[in-house]
Amino acid sequence: MTEGPGNALNVRIWRGKAEGRFETYRVPARDNQTVLDVVTEVQRRQAPDLAYRFACRVGVCGSCAMTVNGRPRWTCRTHVRRVALEGTLTVEPLRNLPRIKDLACDMAPFFDKWQRAGGRFSGTASRREPPQRVDPQSPPRLAASAAIECINCAVCHAACDVVAWNSDYLGPAALNRAWTLVNDARHGPRSDTLDRAFAEGGCTSCHSQGNCTRHCPVGLSPSESIAALKRSAFFGLPKLEAPE
Amino acid sequence: MTERRLFVLQRLTALILAPLVLAHLGLILYAVRDGLTAQEILGRTQGSLGWALFYGAFVLAAAVHAPLGLRTILREWTAASPRLATLVSLAFGILLAALGLRAVIAVVA
Numbered sequence: 001m002t003e004g005p006g007n008a009l010n011v012r013i014w015r016g017k018a019e020g021r022f023e024t025y026r027v028p029a030r031d032n033q034t035v036l037d038v039v040t041e042v043q044r045r046q047a048p049d050l051a052y053r054f055a056c057r058v059g060v061c062g063s064c065a066m067t068v069n070g071r072p073r074w075t076c077r078t079h080v081r082r083v084a085l086e087g088t089l090t091v092e093p094l095r096n097l098p099r100i101k102d103l104a105c106d107m108a109p110f111f112d113k114w115q116r117a118g119g120r121f122s123g124t125a126s127r128r129e130p131p132q133r134v135d136p137q138s139p140p141r142l143a144a145s146a147a148i149e150c151i152n153c154a155v156c157h158a159a160c161d162v163v164a165w166n167s168d169y170l171g172p173a174a175l176n177r178a179w180t181l182v183n184d185a186r187h188g189p190r191s192d193t194l195d196r197a198f199a200e201g202g203c204t205s206c207h208s209q210g211n212c213t214r215h216c217p218v219g220l221s222p223s224e225s226i227a228a229l230k231r232s233a234f235f236g237l238p239k240l241e242a243p244e
Numbered sequence: 245m246t247e248r249r250l251f252v253l254q255r256l257t258a259l260i261l262a263p264l265v266l267a268h269l270g271l272i273l274y275a276v277r278d279g280l281t282a283q284e285i286l287g288r289t290q291g292s293l294g295w296a297l298f299y300g301a302f303v304l305a306a307a308v309h310a311p312l313g314l315r316t317i318l319r320e321w322t323a324a325s326p327r328l329a330t331l332v333s334l335a336f337g338i339l340l341a342a343l344g345l346r347a348v349i350a351v352v353a
């Protein structure tokens with residue numbers, strides 16, 4: 001920081017919608033503060049009309065993602081210390097989604113893609129039947145488990161250049177979700193989900209450069225899931241073990 | 245054709261092209277270094293079923309592979325609709341196949 005520890009932080013925050021401007025706020029620099037803490041401090045003390053989203057503050061709900069100094073991040077678990085450049089923080093809404101106001105963007109297109117990719121779970125058994133036995137060590141289950149912990153933060157969707165070029169591209173999160181269902185023995189329409197992942201604007205549009213994976217805050221690898229979807233163009237649906 | 249089939253086609257033709265391109269480059273080096281004349285080259289290719297198959301496969305694989313890449317580029321980098329990108333690529337593929345096969349016939353027939 002330019003002004004020494006314990007002093008001020010210059011925070012540039014996007015105000016407005018698609019059209020707007022950056023406003024600069026000064027907040028005290030503290031030893032331990034997250035980007036979300038800073039945005040909250042600005043909203044509580046200086047700009048009560050500042051719009052932004054958060055809920056859990058502990059990296060679970062996925063609602064607090066913003067663009068911080070040019071990169072998409074979950075702000076509640078991003079420490080200012082790690083990302084501030086010369087005591088300056090620039091906070092904008094996520095890329096690749098329509099802006100609503102200030103730091104809040106419209107997540108609807110993101111979740112629509114989730115549905116378009118066949119991401120809705122549809123079980124084969126009713127509640128009167130016993131739960132299906134799934135071997136946690138079976139290869140399809142291991143593949144699904146590796147990709148399942150997505151918090152829907154849309155950080156990867158914002159990081160993806162192909163989404164920026166072609167807003168129809170399903171994007172990393174929706175395709176990662178599709179891959180988990182394709183491997184889920186309890187999901188009825190597995191092959192329909194696979195077909196959707198291969199439709200126009202689907203997994204074949206991915207460039208495999210992995211910017212999604214690089215930015216995913218929970219350490220998932222959507223690019224690997226997409227590569228696996230692509231491989232199934234040759235080998236078909238992953239084989240499930242015969243039910244016992 | 246579905247995106248999935250096109251994707252498979254592009255990968256399979258890449259698989260075919262990889263060794264053929266290497267052999268083709270080697271051949272160029274060989275012909276140039278040894279100073280073979282056009283007459284000498286034609287003497288070896290004319291009437292050769294082997295060369296006809298080699299370059300026939302080369303041309304057909306390239307005529308499938310390249311337009312599929314072009315289609316993606318058109319869709320990502322231009323305002324072309326998916327339909328237009330497909331039509332332009334298809335025309336490009338037909339052109340490649342026609343010119344390429346014409347050249348193959350010229351050296352082996």
Ligand code: SF4
Nearest residue numbers: 160206207209210212
């Ligand atoms: S690997 Fe694919 S999904 Fe991930 S950022 Fe690159 S193009 Fe987007």
Ligand code: SF4
Nearest residue numbers: 150151153154156216
């Ligand atoms: S895959 Fe990672 S970055 Fe993408 S939405 Fe899920 S948690 Fe967020």
Ligand code: FES
Nearest residue numbers: 057059062064076
């Ligand atoms: S506020 Fe819930 S993940 Fe950041």
